[in-house]
Amino acid sequence: MTALTDLTKHLRPGEVYRRRELARWSTAVDRHLQRLLAEGRLEKVGAGLYMAPRKTRFGLAPADPQKLVEAFLGDDRFLIVSPNAYNSLGLGTTQLCNEPVVYNHKRHGRFELDGRWYDFRMRACVPAKLSAEVLLVDLLHNLDRLPEDQSSVLPKALTRARGMNRKRLAKAVREFGSARAQRLLEPVLEAPLAAAA
Known part of the structure; x- marks a missing residue:
């Protein structure tokens, strides 16, 4: 299992994470964040805040x-x-x-x-x-x-x-x-x- 895979298994759709939370599960958090953002598996919702997108039949749901x-x-x-x-x-x-x-x-x-x-x-x-x-x-x-x-x-x-x-x-x-x-x-x-x- 790669470090990135280990990080992504902790992500739950609709949940909002602080960068330091994600750093607990990553050996290179900034590199992993850039990749997950590029792949659409995370969205930046504020300074140091990221959300795992939650899909609905109307598209991506905003953060709760x-x-x-x-x-x-x-x-x-x-x-x-x-x-x-x-x-x-x-x-x-x-x-x-x-x-x-x-x-x-x-x-x-x-x-x-x-x-x-x-x-x-x-x-x-x-x-x-x-x-x-x-x-x-x-x-x-x-x-x-x-x-x-x-x-x-x-x-x-x-x-x-x-x-x-x-x-x-x-x-x-x-x-x-x-x-x-x-x-x-x-x-x-x-x-x-x-x-x-």
């Missing part, structure tokens, strides 16, 4: 964003939020954004991965999953970035907050909220339960 971001960060503690998700809150937003935000502990800035731009933002605490409460807190944090009129979205967001689970909303504000989101939601969280219902 979760796998791509995890390989890029070398960490699974992150949350990808598409501003399009704000539309699901029913506040009248009509976001059509193709640049997801990645809240994480390691990187800050805009990076292109697999032909798509991602906005990486460092946060001390990153929720494990995107709940409606976390999404609302994120919307309030990014209120000035919305194309819609803030004065029309904000009252709807606060009304929606009053109908949410107060414990989960308070946790989202405490762990993930910016000072702005905390200030805006303080009256909702401190209102008597009967008034908030």
Whole structure:
């Protein structure tokens, strides 16, 4: 078995690899990478990132964003939020954004991965999953970035907050909220339960 064959047996379609991962299975990683790229058995999807192509009936599938971001960060503690998700809150937003935000502990800035731009933002605490409460807190944090009129979205967001689970909303504000989101939601969280219902 050649060293290149040994490397290729570790490749799984759709998986994203860092160069240093591939180096574990290769005696000449750069030479092997060039050959695998030329043969189409690997695709370069970012600086030092490679994906084993996955074929579908529609052609080659793009990299899964979760796998791509995890390989890029070398960490699974992150949350990808598409501003399009704000539309699901029913506040009248009509976001059509193709640049997801990645809240994480390691990187800050805009990076292109697999032909798509991602906005990486460092946060001390990153929720494990995107709940409606976390999404609302994120919307309030990014209120000035919305194309819609803030004065029309904000009252709807606060009304929606009053109908949410107060414990989960308070946790989202405490762990993930910016000072702005905390200030805006303080009256909702401190209102008597009967008034908030």
